[in-house]
Amino acid sequence: xxxxxxxxxxxxxxxANAQNLTNNNGTxxxxxxxxxxxxxxxxxxxxxxxxxxxxxxxxxxxxxxGSVATAMTIHNNWLAGKARDAQVYALxxxxxxxxxxxxxxxxxxxTTVNNNTSWWNxxxxxxxxWWTSISNRSTSIFNTSRAWIRNVFxxxxxxxxxxxxxxxxxxxxxxxxxxxxxxxxxxxxQPGATGDLAxxxxxxxxxxxxxxxxxxxxxxxxxxxxxSINNASMPFNQxxxxxxxxxxxxxxxxxxxAKICGSSCQANLYNAYINLFQSYFIRFIPSQASSTNxxxxxxxxxxxxxxxxxxxxxxxxxxxxYSVNTGGSNLVNIGMNSGQMSRxxxxxxxxxxxxxxxxxxxALMF
Numbered sequence: 001x002x003x004x005x006x007x008x009x010x011x012x013x014x015x016a017n018a019q020n021l022t023n024n025n026g027t028x029x030x031x032x033x034x035x036x037x038x039x040x041x042x043x044x045x046x047x048x049x050x051x052x053x054x055x056x057x058x059x060x061x062x063x064x065x066g067s068v069a070t071a072m073t074i075h076n077n078w079l080a081g082k083a084r085d086a087q088v089y090a091l092x093x094x095x096x097x098x099x100x101x102x103x104x105x106x107x108x109x110x111t112t113v114n115n116n117t118s119w120w121n122x123x124x125x126x127x128x129x130w131w132t133s134i135s136n137r138s139t140s141i142f143n144t145s146r147a148w149i150r151n152v153f154x155x156x157x158x159x160x161x162x163x164x165x166x167x168x169x170x171x172x173x174x175x176x177x178x179x180x181x182x183x184x185x186x187x188x189x190q191p192g193a194t195g196d197l198a199x200x201x202x203x204x205x206x207x208x209x210x211x212x213x214x215x216x217x218x219x220x221x222x223x224x225x226x227x228s229i230n231n232a233s234m235p236f237n238q239x240x241x242x243x244x245x246x247x248x249x250x251x252x253x254x255x256x257x258a259k260i261c262g263s264s265c266q267a268n269l270y271n272a273y274i275n276l277f278q279s280y281f282i283r284f285i286p287s288q289a290s291s292t293n294x295x296x297x298x299x300x301x302x303x304x305x306x307x308x309x310x311x312x313x314x315x316x317x318x319x320x321x322y323s324v325n326t327g328g329s330n331l332v333n334i335g336m337n338s339g340q341m342s343r344x345x346x347x348x349x350x351x352x353x354x355x356x357x358x359x360x361x362x363a364l365m366f
Contacts, residue, residue: 028062028181033188033197037178037317040067044181050339052176059182068179072172072340075279078315079164082282083345086164086216088291089223090156095298096223100239103304152222155215163213164345170209171279172338173331174199174319185327193278193320200324201331207270207323209332210277213284214259217276220284221252223294229256244290244309246283251276274323280316287312 028034031041044060051069052061061068177184178197185200214229221227224244226236229252243249251272258269276283286294290310297307321331 029178029186029197034063034179037175037197037319038067038071039063039175039179052180052334052338054334054337055176055180055182059180061179062181063179068175069339072175072338075171075175075316076168076340076343078280079168079343079345082285083160083164085288085291086160086285087157088288089286089294090153090160090216090219092291092294092298093153093156093219093223095295096236096240099298100236102301103239152215152219152228156219159212159215161345163216165343166209166212166332167277167279167282168340168343168345169335169338170201170206170277170321170331171319171335172340173329173333173335174279174321176334176338177329177331178319184329185324187322190275190320190322192275193318196278196318196320198320198322199331200328201274201321202328203267203270203274203323205330205332206277206321206328207266207273210273211270213273217247217252217255217284220247220286221255225249225252227252227256229259232256232260239304241304242307242309244286245311245313246286247276271323274321277321278314278318279320280318281312281314283312286310 028041028044034041040063042062042064044062046058047056047061047065049056049065051065055061056065174197177199178186187198187200188195190196190198218229221229222236223240224242224247226238226240227249241249255269255272258265258272261268287310290312293310294307
């Protein structure tokens with residue numbers, strides 16, 4: 001199935017499922033649903049503390065306030081770990097570029113490179129010193145790549161905080177909404193997220209928030225399938241094709257189709273982002289084990305068909321989302337008023353040490 005036909009089919013399925021939605025008319029969800037998310041069920045009770053105040057102070061809390069606050073905190077801490085994973089994976093894009101050029105005989109061990117790393121110093125300075133400057137052959141070769149390829153990397157790193165902040169707000173909003181005796185639209189039978197409580201969301205607010213993850217998705221689709229969602233020339237398509245259980249090649253192709261289509265396909269693009277969301281499964285941020293495995297492979301002369309990917313998997317009980325024409329919730333706004341502290345998902349000094357380690361892997365090859 002090509003990208004366009006997949007996108008059409010995907011949206012048709014989503015629309016069909018949207019007709020099977022349930023409208024929670026101001027009562028609590030079934031206890032079996034709430035306890036699956038480690039929430040402690042109670043009769044709906046008004047609560048005026050800072051947690052989910054917009055809902056618990058009016059319609060009432062269907063779970064103990066402490067249990068939902070704890071669940072949100074645990075998820076926010078998990079996201080901090082995913083920030084680390086995202087930064088390590090972003091660095092692999094440098095090594096991927098050098099690996100691709102080597103495999104396709106663009107460069108070899110005698111290729112002269114520009115050792116001026118001013119581009120790297122300038123880049124790290126703009127990110128408030130997330131990582132120390134890295135100067136080795138792989139970064140020098142990366143420096144000779146086309147500017148738009150370098151931008152895939154820099155845009156990815158710069159977008160990590162805003163992407164994970166959006167992910168956290170939507171998740172916190174889901175906890176607040178699902179835990180309240182409010183009126184909202186939901187489903188338990190959305191495709192691709194079997195068993196999740198899926199919340200019907202407002203297309204624009206949710207899609208716009210998740211668009212902050214576009215640069216991370218672009219890097220993932222590059223490294224996994226050689227597909228850029230922003231550039232149809234797909235520079236790596238003769239090399240990379242290694243599914244890891246995260247996103248599929250059809251999802252990357254469909255996002256590329258919707259993105260390149262422009263404003264007339266904005267709704268399709270937002271729907272694609274929304275349907276990717278699972279609170280404990282960020283499909284485009286591989287685990288540290290996966291990135292280490294990938295980095296070790298890039299440090300070889302093995303051909304692409306020899307690569308065996310570490311498979312991605314959910315890390316916990318997720319909420320998922322789907323858009324509805326009317327009655328969709330603004331989970332972003334709800335999450336921003338959940339009572340959770342604002343987070344800046346930058347991993348800091350540990351990432352700097354990991355950055356040096358990961359990037360140094362490829363230096364050994366030349």
